[in-house]
Every structure is written in C-alpha cells, then in structure tokens.
Amino acid sequence: MLQAGSKPSDRVRSARHPASADTPSGQGRDCGVGRAEVAAEGTIDLAHLARMTCGDKSLEAEVLRLFDRQAGMLLARMQQSSPKAVGAFAHTLSGSARGIGAWEVAAAAEGLEVAARGCDPTGFAEAHRRLAGTIEQVQAAIRALVAIR
Numbered sequence: 001m002l003q004a005g006s007k008p009s010d011r012v013r014s015a016r017h018p019a020s021a022d023t024p025s026g027q028g029r030d031c032g033v034g035r036a037e038v039a040a041e042g043t044i045d046l047a048h049l050a051r052m053t054c055g056d057k058s059l060e061a062e063v064l065r066l067f068d069r070q071a072g073m074l075l076a077r078m079q080q081s082s083p084k085a086v087g088a089f090a091h092t093l094s095g096s097a098r099g100i101g102a103w104e105v106a107a108a109a110e111g112l113e114v115a116a117r118g119c120d121p122t123g124f125a126e127a128h129r130r131l132a133g134t135i136e137q138v139q140a141a142i143r144a145l146v147a148i149r
Helices: 008-016 035-040 046-052 057-079 083-100 103-117 121-148
Strands: none
Touching: 046 057, 046 083, 057 083, 057 121, 083 103, 083 121, 103 121
16 A cells, blocks of 8 residues: 555555466466566656557557657757746646656656756756756666567
8 A cells, every 4th residue: 555645656665566466367467568668667667658648559668769769859959948938848748748657757847947946047047957868868768668568
C-alpha cells in the first residue's frame, strides 16, 4: 500500500515487480523482458505507456519517437527564449512526458516552469540543467526501446 504523498515513481516501483503472474509459466518478469525494456524502466513507466497505447507496440514506438523529437525541439527553443516562453515550453513538455510515463522529465519540467516565474537566475539555470539531463536519459531509453519495437 502506498503512503499518502507518494510520488508517481513510487507507484511505478511498487507495480514494476509484481508477483509471478506476469507470465503463463509463472516464472515472473525476467522471462521475455529485453535489456532495453529493463533499462527503460527507470526512466519510462512502460506499464503506463502500454495503457496509453492499448498495448499496441507500433503505436508505442511512434509516440516515443514523437516525444523524443518534441523534447529535443523544445529544449533547443528554450536556449534562445525569454523565461516566460521557457515556462510555456516546460509546461508543454511536462504534459507530453506524463503521456508516456516519463515522470522524472515531467517533474523537472514543472520545476523549470516554476523557476521561470521566479527571479533567481541560478535556480533557473539549475532547473534547466536538470530538465536537459532527464530528457537525455529518456531519449537514450527511447532509442533503445524503439530499436526493438
């Protein structure tokens, strides 16, 4: 049971390794789970992604590629934009990240959105670096996942 105030990533962790009911043979998650999927578990909630795409692997791959492209474009635009525009881009990115289950990207984007409203250049720069780092991790996971789908 989850505690009040738990983060989405806590829910993901608690749901990631369910009892052996995952496979007909009862051997658990390790059977049939590729390395790319295991590596992506820390960055993308694959169960959430499957629910959002009704389990369609082709659609999953398309949605992941779209997010990969959008995240790269928005990060590039943020480099030359005012804090107000950066906040709007971060808001968009947060929603997209939630759609694929990239909870850390969503949280980092929300942090940047808040920082964009503030007057602290150091906090703003740190929030932007954090977002860029989380996006880089998710993009690597996406590339690995899309290669096997």
